[in-house]
Amino acid sequence: MSGPLTRLRNKIRSARGYSWPEKLLVLPSLVLLGLARLAILFLPFRFYVRVLGKVVSQGQPAPGVTEASDRAARSIGRSVRATAALTPWESVCLPQAMAASVLLKLRGVPHCVHFGLAPGEQTPEAAPMKAHAWIVAGDRVVTGGPVLPEYRIVATFAPRSLP
Structure with a gap:
């Protein structure tokens, strides 16, 4: 038994390491990742x-979070990343950032979404720039981590409810 069945069995086994709140976030994460992908494909960025x-100001640090908010951010990040691997x-990073941002807002977790650019391949026609999106809540990188130092932050977004 190899191939897809083995992968499915391994995924089911690995789900044992997730808490029930994280498991309950799989369906909302799946729906939000699908909607994010459709939006990216069919709608202009704006x-x-x-x-x-x-x-907000580029590179603005994420607001501090309480212990409960940090736990929520951790669970949301784990769930979104695990679900993204199954779709x-x-x-990749942008749909994950969009899905996680919605879930964090629903839980009232303060966070920032950063967009970064890094130099690409040596030949500009191959890949002139690499782009990345990641979310930070307090000191925790929720999605998109670990963030490599060559990424320069070019835009930072915060939920409208944050100061």
């Missing part, structure tokens, strides 16, 4: 970026 909140569509 429309779906509103999900991330308002533009049949591409669920």
Whole structure:
């Protein structure tokens, strides 16, 4: 028994390491990742970026979080990342950031979403720049981590409810 069945069995086994709150976030994470992917494919950036909140100072540190908010951010991050690995569509950093941002807002967890750019390949036609999106809540990188030092923050977003 190899191939897809083995992968499925391994995924089921690895789910044992997740808490019930994290397991309950799988379905909402799946739906939000799917909606994020559709938005990225069919809508201009200016429309779906509103999900991330308002533009704030580049590189603004994330507001501090309580212990309960940190636990919620950890659970949301684990669930979104694990669900993204299972989707049949591409669920890289931006859809993960969009899905996690919605879930963090629903839980009232203060956070910031950072967009960064890094130099690409040596030949500009191959890949002139690499882009990345990640979420930070307090000191925790919720999605998109670990963030490599070559990424320079070019935009930071915060939920509209944050100061």
